[in-house]
Amino acid sequence: MPQLTFKGIKRQSVIDMSKELIDELQTIINVPREHFALEHVDSMYIMDGREAPEYPLIYVNLFDRGSEAEHMVAKAITKHVHHAGYQNVDVIFTILERSRYYENGERF
Template identity: 35%
Template sequence: MPHLYFRGLTVELVQAFGESLENELSAIIGCEPGDLMLEVVHTTCVAGGRVAPSYPFVEVAWFERGREIRDAVARCLDRHIRGSGVWEAEVAFRSYRPADYYANGEPFGADPAEAELDALRADNARLKDDLARARKASAAAAAGSMSTRLRDALRE
């Protein structure tokens, strides 16, 4: 993780810049070069009813790292691809949430929304208990100042 899917580029072209790309991207992202997965996806483009060359495109699937790192990754990819003789290419990012990404059946992280909801539920339970105690204390205080007649009427 991250996974980089190259379309419209040959295996040989990606191999030519792959190692230097992995080294530079790992420094930008803050991961080991071996954590990056580069895949060349073989596609067939059809335009005007005929087979046509696929447009150079890279999809980066990862855990979001913020705009600054995303911009640096896109510039790095562009520099390597266009530096290899490709006249233009596009890069798109697909972000996963750690709670929705599994390895060996285990999620990479907790869902922050679920953790927040659990904390709110705990706060709500505490507030309910506080309110029940306050109502009981208020009722006891009010009962102490009532006349015997009124208290007997309320019991019935």
């Protein structure tokens, strides 16, 4: 159920990287590709009363896979975002608890 939410990056960049990124991530965390969800959020950064430059923020929601896997996921995402032409990127993890995750009303 890894969910990646992309902000501050062009939609087409996310589309272009999606296949290879999921190929790499599914190997790292051993999750079938159909369990991944990638979302692009249109956003506008604002500073001092005007639009500010985009800055890629990628939010990753997933069940705990350990710090080594988390590090490898962050590195893989960063590599793909850099390849898309962005110099800087922040990757932010939220670790989900299975006891608090429900699918169709049933605890996961």
